Amino acid sequence: MKRRIIMLGAPGSGKGTWSKIISDARKLTHIATGDLFRRELAAETPLGLEVKSYMERGALVPDELTIRLVEKALTGENAALGFVLDGFPRTIPQAEALEAILAKHGWKIDAVVDLAIEEDVLIGRTLARLVCSGCGQPYNAVSMQPAVEGVCDRCGGEVVRRGDDTEETIKKRMETYHANTAPLIDYYRERDLLVTFSNEGPPNEETRDLLFAIIDGDKR
Numbered sequence: 001m002k003r004r005i006i007m008l009g010a011p012g013s014g015k016g017t018w019s020k021i022i023s024d025a026r027k028l029t030h031i032a033t034g035d036l037f038r039r040e041l042a043a044e045t046p047l048g049l050e051v052k053s054y055m056e057r058g059a060l061v062p063d064e065l066t067i068r069l070v071e072k073a074l075t076g077e078n079a080a081l082g083f084v085l086d087g088f089p090r091t092i093p094q095a096e097a098l099e100a101i102l103a104k105h106g107w108k109i110d111a112v113v114d115l116a117i118e119e120d121v122l123i124g125r126t127l128a129r130l131v132c133s134g135c136g137q138p139y140n141a142v143s144m145q146p147a148v149e150g151v152c153d154r155c156g157g158e159v160v161r162r163g164d165d166t167e168e169t170i171k172k173r174m175e176t177y178h179a180n181t182a183p184l185i186d187y188y189r190e191r192d193l194l195v196t197f198s199n200e201g202p203p204n205e206e207t208r209d210l211l212f213a214i215i216d217g218d219k220r
Ligand SMILES: [Zn+2]
Pocket: 132, 133, 134, 135, 136, 137, 152, 153, 154, 155, 156, 157
């Protein structure tokens, strides 16, 4: 049973959704760096305030800070039962730091899942994302429309396309992602941990079974 898993995937690849499916099915802790940031910020912890100072300046949160945040999450007792890392590591220094943190606990990563998706599929899927301008409820023009087109089911607000989702910004995000992640793919391939899962369709029973078979090493 694989218990320590890293999920790699471009923005919009379904990484968050699949991380949740795996962690629910295997009773693992889902550690998403985005959630960690939000939690620390909301609780105004010293770490959170440090993160905030970078975000307020529009600067990137440095690796060192992200690493401390993840280390804190991995030290929690829930992580001892296994975890799915979603959004970390993003760089080689982060991957090396992770190895050092795990070594302190005597742990090793079991599998690194690369969620592969064709660029045009990802662009189509991302462009279909909608959001309520009132309450932030997400919708999707293809798979999850509100009952009345353009009107939020929850608050009656206007449902619009996400402003940051244009073909140009998506392509830009993909480029940045690939530039940063390509070395990581090699890093984990060399360690014989990398498995590739083609995520072209929505999650269903069949794709779930396939992913679990891949993680467990049956289909490598
Ligand atoms: Zn709403």
